[in-house]
Amino acid sequence: MGWTDERVESLKKLWLDGLSASQIAKQLGGVTRNAVIGKVHRLGLSGRAAPSQPARPVFKAPRPPRPAATTQPAQRRVEVVQPQAPTPAPVVYVEEPGSATVLTLGAHMCKWPIGDPSADGFTFCGRRTGPDGPYCGEHARVAYQPQQPRKRSGATDLARSLRRYI
Numbered sequence: 001m002g003w004t005d006e007r008v009e010s011l012k013k014l015w016l017d018g019l020s021a022s023q024i025a026k027q028l029g030g031v032t033r034n035a036v037i038g039k040v041h042r043l044g045l046s047g048r049a050a051p052s053q054p055a056r057p058v059f060k061a062p063r064p065p066r067p068a069a070t071t072q073p074a075q076r077r078v079e080v081v082q083p084q085a086p087t088p089a090p091v092v093y094v095e096e097p098g099s100a101t102v103l104t105l106g107a108h109m110c111k112w113p114i115g116d117p118s119a120d121g122f123t124f125c126g127r128r129t130g131p132d133g134p135y136c137g138e139h140a141r142v143a144y145q146p147q148q149p150r151k152r153s154g155a156t157d158l159a160r161s162l163r164r165y166i
């Protein structure tokens with residue numbers, strides 16, 4: 001079987017596709033592997049890899065997309081969290097009800113009034129007084145410390161005035 005133009009084109013195509021001479025011979029039919037090699041040489045296509053070796057199956061793996069080249073290194077955003085000054089919780093001094101009432105208050109019991117003297121729950125501290133006065137140590141400190149600016153309430157005033165008569 002001779003080399004028609006059509007068969008030559010097929011040969012070129014298959015050769016350039018990477019098929020081996022023997023594979024091409026099989027595809028074309030009617031020619032031997034050696035005939036294919038000879039034709040390839042005559043066509044000047046032999047620049048390809050050695051035709052005597054079976055070509056590896058051409059497997060074109062799809063290339064993974066290149067990661068976009070970053071021209072600049074990603075800026076690291078470092079959030080500097082300024083430590084906030086802890087806001088001191090407002091100290092609410094809530095006194096436990098005292099253990100003494102007007103009726104039970106004894107001579108050596110702290111006379112620190114607790115609560116609203118006009119209310120039922122009004123008590124006196126009732127703890128044992130310290131050496132320095134009518135109050136226990138804790139209340140003596142409060143009583144004799146410099147006056148703190150604070151909102152006066154009617155109850156506080158009443159308690160204060162009441163303290164004078166005890």
Ligand SMILES: [Zn+2]
Nearest residue numbers: 110125136139
């Ligand atoms: Zn007290």
